[in-house]
Amino acid sequence: NAGVTQTPKFRVLKTGQSMTLLCAQDMNHEYMYWYRQDPGMGLRLIHYSVGEGTTAKGEVPDGYNVSRLKKQNFLLGLESAAPSQTSVYFCASSKGYVFQPQHFGDGTRLSIL
């Protein structure tokens, strides 16, 4: 049972480059989330999705775009990477939004030079 899988695990980019982070879940969960974790800041919600074809902004959405074309996948895109986007990115999913716990992937460590 894979749970939540994030691809890639590590990546180094140059400023201005673009990339897409992939999150896949095999639990048939409706809700999916992207967080970033920074030292001294804790985890902060970037974007989330309440179902296939839907997306919504979280606390820190600027500079990121997301898509949920299939229920099991949630993509996070950086169109023009900036050093401030150096972080560890976590994807999570849940069956419900309020009454069920979120299940997290192992993270993507992204460095922007």
Add this chain to the structure above:
Amino acid sequence: KQEVTQIPAALSVPEGENLVLNCSFTDSAIYNLQWFRQDPGKGLTSLLLIQSSQREQTSGRLNASLDKSSGRSTLYIAASQPGDSATYLCAVVGYSGGGADGLTFGKGTHLIIQP
């Protein structure tokens, strides 16, 4: 804006001791409070979820309590073991006029259990 604070930021205790981790939040308008565990280089693992109408939840050696009116939660770990060493995170799901908000996390307590 909801703020979640965890005290202490770090804790080191000998194996076998019982310990308490603290979490406080500024806005009592919450749907639930969750405790997570994070191991180095890994994602978060959900430990306990307490609904706003509940006072506590238990799982094995873990017990979490919630006092919504005072904005406080505690995570009690009984008979600590070296394998309990990790960072423990507290998070709340709040609500506003537009419905449920996202998870707001504390910065965590880094726990070391000395063999």
